[in-house]
Amino acid sequence: xxxxxxxxxxxxxxxxxxxxxxxxxxxxxxxxxxxxxxxxxxxxxxxxxxxxxxxxxxxxxxxxxxxxxxxxxxxxxxxxxxxxxxxxxxxxxxxxxxxxxxxxxxxxxxxxxxxxxxxxxxxxxxxxxxxxxxxxxxxxxxxxxxxxxxxxxxxxxxxxxxxxxxxxxxxxxxxxxxxxxxxxxxxxxxxxxxxxxxxxxxxxxxxxxxxxxxxxxxxxxxxxxxxxxxxxxxxxxxxxxxxxxxxxxxxxxxxxxxxxxxxxxxxxxxxxxxxxxxxxxxxxxxxxxxxxxxxxxxxxxxxxxxxxxxxxxxxxxxxxxxxxxxxxxxxxxxxxxxxxxxxxxxxxxxxxxxxxxxxxxxxxxxxxxxxxxxxxxxxxxxxxxxxxxxxxxxxxxxxxxxxxxxxxx
Amino acid sequence: xxxxxxxxxxxxxxxxxxxxxxxxxxxxxxxxxxxxxxxxxxxxxxxxxxxxxxxxxxxxxxxxxxxxxxxxxxxxxxxxxxxxxxxxxxxxxxxxxxxxxxxxxxxxxxxxxxxxxxxxxxxxxxxxxxxxxxxxxxxxxxxxxxxxxxxxxxxxxxxxxxxxxxxxxxxxxxxxxxxxxxxxxxxxxxxxxxxxxxxxxxxxxxxxxxxxxxxxxxxxxxxxxxxxxxxxxxxxxxxxxxxxxxxxxxxxxxxxxxxxxxxxxxxxxxxxxxxxxxxxxxxxxxxxxxxxxxxxxxxxxxx
Numbered sequence: 001x002x003x004x005x006x007x008x009x010x011x012x013x014x015x016x017x018x019x020x021x022x023x024x025x026x027x028x029x030x031x032x033x034x035x036x037x038x039x040x041x042x043x044x045x046x047x048x049x050x051x052x053x054x055x056x057x058x059x060x061x062x063x064x065x066x067x068x069x070x071x072x073x074x075x076x077x078x079x080x081x082x083x084x085x086x087x088x089x090x091x092x093x094x095x096x097x098x099x100x101x102x103x104x105x106x107x108x109x110x111x112x113x114x115x116x117x118x119x120x121x122x123x124x125x126x127x128x129x130x131x132x133x134x135x136x137x138x139x140x141x142x143x144x145x146x147x148x149x150x151x152x153x154x155x156x157x158x159x160x161x162x163x164x165x166x167x168x169x170x171x172x173x174x175x176x177x178x179x180x181x182x183x184x185x186x187x188x189x190x191x192x193x194x195x196x197x198x199x200x201x202x203x204x205x206x207x208x209x210x211x212x213x214x215x216x217x218x219x220x221x222x223x224x225x226x227x228x229x230x231x232x233x234x235x236x237x238x239x240x241x242x243x244x245x246x247x248x249x250x251x252x253x254x255x256x257x258x259x260x261x262x263x264x265x266x267x268x269x270x271x272x273x274x275x276x277x278x279x280x281x282x283x284x285x286x287x288x289x290x291x292x293x294x295x296x297x298x299x300x301x302x303x304x305x306x307x308x309x310x311x312x313x314x315x316x317x318x319x320x321x322x323x324x325x326x327x328x329x330x331x332x333x334x335x336x337x338x339x340x341x342x343x344x345x346x347x348x349x350x351x352x353x354x355x356x357x358x359x360x361x362x363x364x365x366x367x368x369x370x371x372x373x374x375x376x377x378x379x380x381x382x383x384x385x386x387x388x389x390x391x392x393x394x395x396x397x398x399x400x401x402x403x404x405x406x407x408x409x
Numbered sequence: 410x411x412x413x414x415x416x417x418x419x420x421x422x423x424x425x426x427x428x429x430x431x432x433x434x435x436x437x438x439x440x441x442x443x444x445x446x447x448x449x450x451x452x453x454x455x456x457x458x459x460x461x462x463x464x465x466x467x468x469x470x471x472x473x474x475x476x477x478x479x480x481x482x483x484x485x486x487x488x489x490x491x492x493x494x495x496x497x498x499x500x501x502x503x504x505x506x507x508x509x510x511x512x513x514x515x516x517x518x519x520x521x522x523x524x525x526x527x528x529x530x531x532x533x534x535x536x537x538x539x540x541x542x543x544x545x546x547x548x549x550x551x552x553x554x555x556x557x558x559x560x561x562x563x564x565x566x567x568x569x570x571x572x573x574x575x576x577x578x579x580x581x582x583x584x585x586x587x588x589x590x591x592x593x594x595x596x597x598x599x600x601x602x603x604x605x606x607x608x609x610x611x612x613x614x615x616x617x618x619x620x621x622x623x624x625x626x627x628x629x630x631x632x633x634x635x636x637x638x639x640x641x642x643x644x645x646x647x648x649x650x651x652x653x654x655x656x657x658x659x660x661x662x663x664x665x666x667x668x669x670x671x672x673x674x675x676x677x678x679x680x681x682x683x684x685x686x687x688x689x690x691x692x693x694x695x696x697x698x699x700x701x702x703x704x705x706x707x708x709x710x711x712x
Binding site: 064184375400407 | 462464
């Protein structure tokens, strides 16, 4: 008899609160480093304060590890409340299969079309005129990070662009330092190559190859220059044997290496080490040559759920993520750029401000994630990884590059 | 008519119902094998002929996935890496396992202790083995640093960061982990040899090494075959050791087929390509297994 009462009590305690306003939403993401976790905590705080409850589902190991888990859960019939993806084609098939919630009404009600800047971020969320994700932040990978002290000790001026950086490399090398730090994972080689493509090749070339998908240009002499510049960079990084990007960043921080090509998230590492932008380190967007940034980023997608309460909560979360307060709090902690131009980011540091200015001036190109499928991206990563760690000639690499791009046409 | 057939009908009926309980009990396992294992395999092979991306899709493209697979440098590199690692690993684990077993079989003192020490690495997973050896072989904190601190300033030992030596780095870790196990199998085989054979060999004045090579090894054929199959199966599924130790690098110098399958099925969202690759892996296993099974089981029946 007692057991029955207990069971009934338990049942009530579960059944009753579900009638109330507060709804639990599980949110999966791969933000697990120190700065990233602090930024996620801001999101959770804001969502909890609005009356719902954020159930954190962090998956460690980076996007390449986390995405298969997320996709398996969605396709396997165990969808979470919301999940992080990069803008663009990663979740395209899930949307086409009807597994994702249509957020068009939220986007219209909150006027996303006018506040999201650059608008390409919202376009990355839009499929057949419907909005399927809430853009969260912007990643720009085309940055060159330089340790100032190495150049001061050598008595040579701090490079202001990639060309000067390459020219100064022999002196850095002679002083026993590694000119360029590079982690040995495929995505980092791809990132460095893309940064060189935008920096050395320029905007027109980048757009012709990646947006217009002109294969003649991809096989042409302009692109060969990019591969030759990458071969130069390969020589500079030959002594860099670390794997993870933050280990490579650490080499620049401690003065073992002079510079690193890495995304804007690297400044989180400099900040944690107590370094000051402009004094201890220099950041050069677009490698200092072409101040263009590609604007990939993170976005939240909301898998379709059967419970109407949860669906309402999903839409509340989507609106909240794009709201000005959350954008400021999140991006200041994470060191990334916000997705709207109408908010006050005066607390940002020098490097972030440089990025904001470039955004404002509209010098942006879409990221690889937005224009190429994960299949092409993976093949490019494998090819770049081989190119950067071996002795493949620029000509051979270019031929392979064109072959791979053709599989994605 | 039916009544007259009982003589021939009964034995089949009896055979079907003999040990009925055992047969009923085996049904779930048989179904699991048929549905999950055989069914899953057939499904994978079928969909390897489609252009499935993130989700399986019945859109046949013929042999396109296989054409792309075999013209892919990464896949070809992975195959060669595995072939190299496989041959080296097979030869060395069996030779070293046997030699260690012979040494232990010399009625030495503390045999139990040695056996335990040798077998300990096998208790560790490949992930742990890979990580530990990544640290040991790391030039900044591993063997190289230790030797340099002893005064040999120019000593260089950095196999994992050189594309031409990285496979040896994997091999060291793999052998360290697996040799103890083969040694134990071999030791059991050696203990199974009748003492009288040794006595006879001694009476005939045959040297010890000759007895091993010409008498003991041929007698241990079943043990060798078992070891071979266990070690070979472990080699083809090689994945976790590489992931933990080198993640396929530097570049693609230590990629293996299983990593390619994972990469294309999940990271690249190209199921068709991943299925084609895993079908090729299955095929290579069958090429090894079918002749062996034929020799082992088919041969015995006739002989």
